[in-house]
Amino acid sequence: MDYDTVGAAEFGAGLRGIGLNLLVRDVPRQIAFLEAVFGMKAHQPTKDFAIITYYDQVFQVHSDCTYHSNPVLALLPESPPRGAGIEIRLYNSDPDAACALAPAAGGTILQRPMDKPHGLREAYVLCENGYAWVVSRPLERKAG
Numbered sequence: 001m002d003y004d005t006v007g008a009a010e011f012g013a014g015l016r017g018i019g020l021n022l023l024v025r026d027v028p029r030q031i032a033f034l035e036a037v038f039g040m041k042a043h044q045p046t047k048d049f050a051i052i053t054y055y056d057q058v059f060q061v062h063s064d065c066t067y068h069s070n071p072v073l074a075l076l077p078e079s080p081p082r083g084a085g086i087e088i089r090l091y092n093s094d095p096d097a098a099c100a101l102a103p104a105a106g107g108t109i110l111q112r113p114m115d116k117p118h119g120l121r122e123a124y125v126l127c128e129n130g131y132a133w134v135v136s137r138p139l140e141r142k143a144g
Contacts, residue, residue, distance in 0.1 A: 003043035003051045003058065011051065020059035020088070024129045027063050029106065033127050034061075036105040037098050038090055038135070055092050083131035087124075090135050095123035098135040107133075115139055 001014050024030040031050055034040040043051040048063040095113040102109060102125045110124035110132065122136035 022061050033105045037101045038093050082129050087132050087134045093135045095135040099123050
């Protein structure tokens with residue numbers, strides 16, 4: 001699917017598995033954060049919507065105003081964090097690089113990069129909309 005040209009009906013009909021749609025206050029600012037910190041790509045970005053790709057994964061970003069008649073809108077907190085209770089895990093990103101870039105892009109480091117016993121080096125970065133992005137990569141195995 002060509003995310004830069006696909007129409008809404010074809011895009012929607014082609015979605016499979018589990019989908020992620022982030023509701024945000026400012027779509028262009030969220031796009032700038034995702035691209036600057038994690039190297040993601042926005043497709044068909046507008047002030048209210050974008051298709052976002054991260055490697056072979058795809059998700060959506062919508063502005064709050066696009067949910068004016070959706071029951072989820074009433075559940076959004078008036079003050080952050082919005083995404084409390086969910087971690088968005090990025091398994092193909094460098095946590096050290098992300099933490100170096102996040103503050104300038106409006107992110108907050110919740111946990112600096114650490115080597116974890118489950119085989120990953122990971123860090124927690126909070127975006128301005130309150131979503132916790134867990135950036136990780138596999139630990140390097142020691143020879144021998």
